[in-house]
Amino acid sequence: MKDVDALAPERTRLRSRLAPFLAATLPLLLLLAGCSDRASGKPDSGGGPAVPVTVADVLQKDVPVQLRAIGNVQAYSSVSVLSQISGEIVRVHFAEGLDVRQGDLLFTIDPRPLEAALQQAQAALNQQRAQFQQAEANLARDQAQLENARVQERRYRDLVEKEFVAREQYDQFHTNAEALQATVQAGRAAVENARASIRAAEAAVENARVQLSYTAIRSPMSGRTGNLLIHQGNVVKANDVGNYLVVINQIHPIYVVFAVPEQYLADIKRYRAAGTIRVEALSQGKALGQGQVTFVNNTVDVATGTIQLKGTFPNTDNALWPGQFVDAMLTLTTQPNATVVPSQAVQTGQQGAYVFVVKPDLTVEPRPVVVARTFEGETVIERGVTPGERVVTDGQLRLFPGAKVEIKPARTG
Numbered sequence: 001m002k003d004v005d006a007l008a009p010e011r012t013r014l015r016s017r018l019a020p021f022l023a024a025t026l027p028l029l030l031l032l033a034g035c036s037d038r039a040s041g042k043p044d045s046g047g048g049p050a051v052p053v054t055v056a057d058v059l060q061k062d063v064p065v066q067l068r069a070i071g072n073v074q075a076y077s078s079v080s081v082l083s084q085i086s087g088e089i090v091r092v093h094f095a096e097g098l099d100v101r102q103g104d105l106l107f108t109i110d111p112r113p114l115e116a117a118l119q120q121a122q123a124a125l126n127q128q129r130a131q132f133q134q135a136e137a138n139l140a141r142d143q144a145q146l147e148n149a150r151v152q153e154r155r156y157r158d159l160v161e162k163e164f165v166a167r168e169q170y171d172q173f174h175t176n177a178e179a180l181q182a183t184v185q186a187g188r189a190a191v192e193n194a195r196a197s198i199r200a201a202e203a204a205v206e207n208a209r210v211q212l213s214y215t216a217i218r219s220p221m222s223g224r225t226g227n228l229l230i231h232q233g234n235v236v237k238a239n240d241v242g243n244y245l246v247v248i249n250q251i252h253p254i255y256v257v258f259a260v261p262e263q264y265l266a267d268i269k270r271y272r273a274a275g276t277i278r279v280e281a282l283s284q285g286k287a288l289g290q291g292q293v294t295f296v297n298n299t300v301d302v303a304t305g306t307i308q309l310k311g312t313f314p315n316t317d318n319a320l321w322p323g324q325f326v327d328a329m330l331t332l333t334t335q336p337n338a339t340v341v342p343s344q345a346v347q348t349g350q351q352g353a354y355v356f357v358v359k360p361d362l363t364v365e366p367r368p369v370v371v372a373r374t375f376e377g378e379t380v381i382e383r384g385v386t387p388g389e390r391v392v393t394d395g396q397l398r399l400f401p402g403a404k405v406e407i408k409p410a411r412t413g
Helices: 002-039 114-163 167-213 261-274
Strands: 053-055 058-082 085-093 106-108 216-218 224-225 246-260 278-283 286-301 306-313 325-342 347-349 350-359 364-368 371-373 378-383 390-394 405-407
Touching: 053 350, 058 224, 058 371, 114 167, 167 350, 246 325, 246 378, 261 286, 261 306, 278 306, 306 325, 325 350, 325 390
Parallel strands: 053 405
Antiparallel strands: 053 390, 058 246, 058 325, 085 106, 106 216, 224 246, 246 306, 278 286, 278 325, 286 306, 325 378, 347 350, 350 364, 350 390, 371 378
16 A cells, blocks of 8 residues: 555656647547548538538520631722823822722822823824715715716617717717726725724724723722822832732621631531521620621631631621631520539539539538530530539538538629
8 A cells, every 4th residue: 555655646747747748639639530531531420610612503594506716807808909001190099097988089190191192092083084074975976976977878878779879989988987886886995994994093092081091090999998008209000010009908898717627517507508607706805796607618628627617797896807816706506495504613523524512401412514515604514413403613622522511602803
């Protein structure tokens, strides 16, 4: 008994030393035990604090079926203006970079040399007309003389048959009539020659008039002008390819050219045969206009495996500009009653895509889903969830199967 009583103070000192150590390590051991339960996938039965999350409803609505591609804006048509005659530009009638209408006067080339050429051609025509009138007058005179010679030839023929005059006299009138006949034929040829000369002179006048009209260079179409490439005072050559005066682009309407993978060609042809296919032009998420597909190329690019398409846009507000790069959003059709969730609700795990579904008791269940496609921040789900269920959209990192959640309002802004 004395030995046991002697050890009592020692045990008391030992307990006083171990007490602080046990107080520090006990919470750590309990935390490790809880983490072990989460790692094993077992629900936390300790009733820990609820995890704050935001949720969204699984919806059912009509969703468009779309393709997205990089597109390039091109002018509906483009004309490089040249001069059809040589000469000096004496006036420019437009301001570069502004719209012009078809038929508007753009340039004036010095018309004086061609005005003189037209006057010369007109004078030649007048001369040919005078010669024609002279030829007709000569023909009329020769025809009158021929008629008179024929009358005398018939009279002397009767007299010579009755032997009232000598045969030599009749032969003289007969020869004179034949000579006048030849003269009349020559006169008719002269008239036809003069008529042909008039037609040639008229053609020369028309050609000179056309050449003179080329001194006024007009816009062949409505569009927007580019840089003024040849200024007033410069001398231009006729049809000098490479030295354009100005380039005009038609931008109302306008094209957006883009390419999509050939695997969508059958769908594009099918939906286009059923009606128009809508296409939207976007830049940095901002809509620039809507149009429709008006061209599908007749061959697939073997180098890229894509098919080229063109969308035609009204572009009434000039939002699209030739050479601009945009996103082309092609809408093939609309899928009715699609099941959609916010895209941020879809997580990716080792077994594929899944979402956390919130049960009525405010616990969560990881649910595998089959994703069809995404559209404007929403994901179309083929199967895995049903409309009316709620899925977690924020706070998934702290969740595990059976975890208790506290639903917080979604953050705005």
